[in-house]
Amino acid sequence: MCYSNLRYSTALWEPASSLELLDILTMALANPDAFGPLDEYDERVHSHRLRDDEHQRTIVQSLQDLHDMLADYQAPQVVHPSIESLKPQSQSLFDSLFHRKPARKYTRIPPNLPKGLYMYGDVGSGKTMLMDMFYDTLPHNISSKTRVHFHNFMQDVHKRLHAMKMEHGTDLDAISYIAADLAEKGSVLCFDEFQCTDVADAMILRSLLEALMSHGVVLVTTSNRHPDDLYKNGIQRASFIPCINLLKTRLRVLNLDSTTDYRKIPRPPSGVYHHPLDKAATSHAERWFKFLGDVEKDPPHKATHQVWGRDIEVPRASGKAAMFTFGELIGRATGAADYLELMRSYDAFIITDVPGMTHRERDWARRFITFIDAVYESRAKLVLTTAVPLFQLFMSPEEIGEALDGGRLQGSVQHAEEHDGVDDVMRQMMDDLGMNMAMLKNSNLFTGDEERFAFSRALSRLSEMGSQDWVERGLGMEHRGGLNEKEGWQRVRSRWREDSL
Numbered sequence: 110m111c112y113s114n115l116r117y118s119t120a121l122w123e124p125a126s127s128l129e130l131l132d133i134l135t136m137a138l139a140n141p142d143a144f145g146p147l148d149e150y151d152e153r154v155h156s157h158r159l160r161d162d163e164h165q166r167t168i169v170q171s172l173q174d175l176h177d178m179l180a181d182y183q184a185p186q187v188v189h190p191s192i193e194s195l196k197p198q199s200q201s202l203f204d205s206l207f208h209r210k211p212a213r214k215y216t217r218i219p220p221n222l223p224k225g226l227y228m229y230g231d232v233g234s235g236k237t238m239l240m241d242m243f244y245d246t247l248p249h250n251i252s253s254k255t256r257v258h259f260h261n262f263m264q265d266v267h268k269r270l271h272a273m274k275m276e277h278g279t280d281l282d283a284i285s286y287i288a289a290d291l292a293e294k295g296s297v298l299c300f301d302e303f304q305c306t307d308v309a310d311a312m313i314l315r316s317l318l319e320a321l322m323s324h325g326v327v328l329v330t331t332s333n334r335h336p337d338d339l340y341k342n343g344i345q346r347a348s349f350i351p352c353i354n355l356l357k358t359r360l361r362v363l364n365l366d367s368t369t370d371y372r373k374i375p376r377p378p379s380g381v382y383h384h385p386l387d388k389a390a391t392s393h394a395e396r397w398f399k400f401l402g403d404v405e406k407d408p409p410h411k412a413t414h415q416v417w418g419r420d421i422e423v424p425r426a427s428g429k430a431a432m433f434t435f436g437e438l439i440g441r442a443t444g445a446a447d448y449l450e451l452m453r454s455y456d457a458f459i460i461t462d463v464p465g466m467t468h469r470e471r472d473w474a475r476r477f478i479t480f481i482d483a484v485y486e487s488r489a490k491l492v493l494t495t496a497v498p499l500f501q502l503f504m505s506p507e508e509i510g511e512a513l514d515g516g517r518l519q520g521s522v523q524h525a526e527e528h529d530g531v532d533d534v535m536r537q538m539m540d541d542l543g544m545n546m547a548m549l550k551n552s553n554l555f556t557g558d559e560e561r562f563a564f565s566r567a568l569s570r571l572s573e574m575g576s577q578d579w580v581e582r583g584l585g586m587e588h589r590g591g592l593n594e595k596e597g598w599q600r601v602r603s604r605w606r607e608d609s610l
C-alpha cells in the first residue's frame with residue numbers, strides 16, 4: 110500500500126478518545142523509556158495523523174522489540190585501534206614469495222549485540238516514517254545515535270578512506286579505523302535508503318558493517334529491496350554475497366509491502382529462524398504460529414496423539430501447526446516413531462528455545478537431528494528460535510575452531526589456506542553453510558562417520574528449509590501462479606502420509 114498516494118477520509122475514523130491519549134501521555138511522562146514506537150504509533154493513530162494499518166503494526170512491534178532490548182543494552186566502550194596497529198605486519202619471505210596475505214585482525218561481534226533491523230518495501234510504504242519514529246523514541250540510555258541518508262554516509266566514508274590512504278599509504282586497514290570513529294559517534298546507526306549500486310561500495314561494505322557491529326553498533330536500515338536483490342548484476346557480484354549474508358544473519362529483515370501479503374493475517378516479517386533467545390524471539394514464534402496455524406477457526410489448544418499405546422502431548426496446536434519448546438519436544442524421551450506421528454498430524458512446527466548443543470548434550474543433538482530429518486522428509490515447515498546461530502547449534506565456537514584445526518592437520522581442509530586462518534574459515538562457514546560442510550564432516554564432535562554425516566546434513570537441510578521457496582510452498586500464492594504448485598504439494602504430502610502409515 111502506498112501511503113504517499115492515499116487520501117484518507119477522516120470521517121471514517123472514530124474520534125480520538127481523549128482518555129486514551131491522556132493515558133499514553135501520562136505514561137510517557139512518568140517513564141520516558143517506557144514510551145516507544147508502539148505508543149508513538151498509537152498516539153498518531155488516535156490523533157488522526159496515521160491510519161491504523163495492521164501490517165504496519167507488525168513492523169512497529171519489531172521496532173518496539175528492539176527498543177525494549179536497547180533499553181537494557183550497554184554498548185561496549187569503543188577501543189580505537191592505533192594507526193600503527195592497522196599497518197600490515199611484516200611478512201616472512203615465504204609468505205611474500207607465495208603471496209600469502211598477513212592474517213587480518215578483527216574483533217568478533219559481541220554476543221549480546223541486539224539484532225538490528227532491515228526494513229524494505231516499495232516507495233511510500235512508510236519505511237522512512239517508521240525509522241524516524243524508532244529513532245526519535247530511542248531509550249535514554251542510548252546516549253549517542255546517528256541517522257543518515259545512506260548515500261551521503263557512503264560518500265563520507267569514501268572521502269575519509271581516500272584521505273587516510275593519501276596520508277598513510279594504501280596498505281593501511283583504513284576501514285577498521287573509520288569504523289571505530291563512526292562507532293564513537295553513535296551506538297545506534299540508522300540508514301535511510303540502503304542500497305549498493307557501485308563496485309567501490311560493494312567492495313568495502315561488508316568489512317565496514319562488520320567492523321561497526323564488532324564495536325557494538327546496532328544498525329537499522331530502510332531499503333527498497335530485499336538484501337538478496339542488492340547489487341543485482343553488479344561487477345564482481347560474487348564478492349558481495351558475504352555482505353548480503355551478513356545483512357541477513359545479523360539483521361531482522363522485514364517486508365513492509367502489505368500487497369505481497371497473500372493471506373488476511375499479516376505475514377511474519379522475518380525468516381523462519383531467529384536467534385538469540387531475546388524478546389523478539391517470542392514475537393517471532395507467536396507470529397509464525399498465527400500465520401501457519403488457523404487461530405481463528407481452531408484456537409490454540411493442547412492435543413494428544415497416540416503411538417504404540419503411548420501418548421504424545423502437543424502443548425499448543427492450531428490447524429496444521431504445532432508449537433513446542435525444545436524441552437517439551439526433545440527434553441523428553443521422544444524418538445523417530447513419535448516424530449513420524451507428529452508429521453502425520455501437522456504441516457508446520459514451531460520449536461522455541463533451542464539451545465546450543467555441545468558434546469555434552471549429544472543425546473539432545475541426536476534426537477533433534479532425527480526430528481529435523483522427519484520434518485524435512487515430510488516436506489513440513491519448520492520455525493525455530495535458537496540461542497545461537499544455526500551453524501553453532503551442534504558445536505560451540507571453540508569446538509568448531511578445534512574441529513577445524515583437527516581437519517587441517519589431517520590435510521582435509523586444503524582450501525582453508527586460501528583464507529586467513531580459522532576465523533576467516535568460520536566467517537566463510539557462516540556465509541554459506543552448504544559450502545563448508547566438508548570441513549565440519551571432519552570435526553571430532555561426533556564419533557562415528559554416520560553421525561558426522563547426519564550432523565552436516567541436518568545443517569544443510571535446515572538451510573534449505575529456511576529458503577523462501579520452502580516456506581512459501583503450498584501456501585496458496587495463486588496470484589503468482591502458485592495454484593498448481595499448491596495442489597502438487599498437497600499431493601506429495603498426502604502421498605507421503607500414506608507411505609509412512
Ligand SMILES: Nc1ncnc2c1ncn2[C@@H]1O[C@H](COP(=O)(O)OP(=O)(O)O)[C@@H](O)[C@H]1O
Binds near residue numbers: 111232234236
Ligand atoms: N499508516 C499511515 N497512515 C497515514 N500516512 C502514512 C502511514 N504510513 C506512512 N504514511 C505517510 O506516507 C508517506 C510515505 O511514507 P514514507 O515513510 O516516506 O515511505 P517510504 O520511506 O517507504 O517511501 C509519508 O508522508 C508518511 O507519513
Ligand SMILES: [Mg+2]
Binds near residue numbers: 236237238331
Ligand atoms: Mg523513504
